Amino acid sequence: MSRTLYLSRLRRLISKEAAPFSEALRLREGWRPREVEIRLTWACNASCVMCGLDGFLDKTGHDYNKRLPVDRLLNVISEIAQLQCETILFSGGEVSLVKELPDILKHVNNLGIECHINTNGGKLTPDYCDTLLQSGLNGLMVSLDAAEPQLHDNIRRLPGLFETAVKGLSYLREKRPDKKEFYIIVNTVIMKNNFRQLPEIVKVAAEAGVGEINFAPLSIDNAWDDWATGETELKLNDDEEAELALDIFPEVMRAAKKHKINAMIPAQILPDGSIKTEKELFNSDFVNCAVAHYHCVINVNGDVLPCCYSSPTEFTMGNVSHNSFADVWNGKRFKEFRTNCFPAKYSMCVSCSQHRNENELIQRWYERLQKAVAVNKT
Numbered sequence: 001m002s003r004t005l006y007l008s009r010l011r012r013l014i015s016k017e018a019a020p021f022s023e024a025l026r027l028r029e030g031w032r033p034r035e036v037e038i039r040l041t042w043a044c045n046a047s048c049v050m051c052g053l054d055g056f057l058d059k060t061g062h063d064y065n066k067r068l069p070v071d072r073l074l075n076v077i078s079e080i081a082q083l084q085c086e087t088i089l090f091s092g093g094e095v096s097l098v099k100e101l102p103d104i105l106k107h108v109n110n111l112g113i114e115c116h117i118n119t120n121g122g123k124l125t126p127d128y129c130d131t132l133l134q135s136g137l138n139g140l141m142v143s144l145d146a147a148e149p150q151l152h153d154n155i156r157r158l159p160g161l162f163e164t165a166v167k168g169l170s171y172l173r174e175k176r177p178d179k180k181e182f183y184i185i186v187n188t189v190i191m192k193n194n195f196r197q198l199p200e201i202v203k204v205a206a207e208a209g210v211g212e213i214n215f216a217p218l219s220i221d222n223a224w225d226d227w228a229t230g231e232t233e234l235k236l237n238d239d240e241e242a243e244l245a246l247d248i249f250p251e252v253m254r255a256a257k258k259h260k261i262n263a264m265i266p267a268q269i270l271p272d273g274s275i276k277t278e279k280e281l282f283n284s285d286f287v288n289c290a291v292a293h294y295h296c297v298i299n300v301n302g303d304v305l306p307c308c309y310s311s312p313t314e315f316t317m318g319n320v321s322h323n324s325f326a327d328v329w330n331g332k333r334f335k336e337f338r339t340n341c342f343p344a345k346y347s348m349c350v351s352c353s354q355h356r357n358e359n360e361l362i363q364r365w366y367e368r369l370q371k372a373v374a375v376n377k378t
């Protein structure tokens, strides 16, 4: 879902549910799984140059990657609904290859939970878009890594992908039931081969009717991210990093303003217009992470992870094949993880900017709350 919208909803919810949330933070317990990501398959029709999927599958092995049976998955979703979940995001691999996806979406929708998908867009034909809309889909994020077909198809190693994905976006923009309630987002990974095209990608996305474009930093170091590609030649060198921060990002923001699309960049724009890069942010004071209090990821085999960066071999909180979701969510391992994230003690957290905006919001709110409690006591 749109990060801007996600933040404003979080802000509203925190003020509405200040007491239970602050109590959950204090006790390092789960507040509620308000946004859950479920990975439905590791299968994929593309083979992107920056994606570490194949390496990840080699590392984790066949047993780890067996799919949770669909009837159990549907029950797990009902269990999640009982804990006041608001949104479920289905991802992969490539979810559009899962033939049961429309039925799964209908189930989520019937439970009153919003459902979204992440897709490479390779299956977004008009027929498939209609099926998704009829199943109650509330929004989707489509990957777009270039402004022109050849480069995108080369990056994704899937001929024709750009055209299908961009046409699919336009079709969905026309057919979506309610503009305000159906989110179409583009995700672009920043790499050596595409970083000078970022402002052009903003234009392509805006012309296809997309409301928000997210520019994601390339995850490359598989020492801390099991998924990362390890392909160091895709990484920007220091001069290119400087060009990105000083020239490209400002151009991206100008293009976003011109084309009326919301652009999220992995950097902070300061009030004087200058830009603080990811590296500078990582070196600044580290923000505590509260994400594991209201979010988790369920992997293809039913393993529950506290966030999408945590290694499945190191940070599995439990498995929902034979345990209820509530048992895992409220379990000892999850509590220990939350304790070690607030304040953060894990090395992977040092270079993670995934939830930085939310964490800053929560930290400011929590500090204000603590001060108010201290004043009341005196």
Ligand SMILES: C[S@@+](CC[C@H](N)C(=O)[O-])C[C@H]1O[C@@H](n2cnc3c(N)ncnc32)[C@H](O)[C@@H]1O
Binding pocket: 044, 048, 050, 051, 052, 091, 092, 093, 094, 095, 118, 119, 120, 121, 141, 142, 143, 187, 188, 189, 216, 217, 218, 219, 220, 227, 228, 229
């Ligand atoms: C893992 S994919 C799964 C969804 C779908 N297959 C797709 O490509 O959109 C989710 C997002 O991660 C991005 N991604 C892949 N490899 C990445 C990497 N090394 N660093 C950062 N993001 C990456 C993809 O471009 C995509 O937008």
Ligand code: SF4
Binding pocket: 044, 045, 046, 047, 048, 051, 052, 053, 092, 093, 094, 120, 156
């Ligand atoms: S990024 Fe998505 S489309 Fe590309 S190989 Fe990975 S899972 Fe498949």
Ligand code: SF4
Binding pocket: 289, 290, 291, 292, 306, 307, 308, 309, 310, 341, 344, 346, 348, 349, 350, 352, 353, 354, 355
């Ligand atoms: S900081 Fe990042 S890696 Fe660490 S728990 Fe939070 S989301 Fe996960």
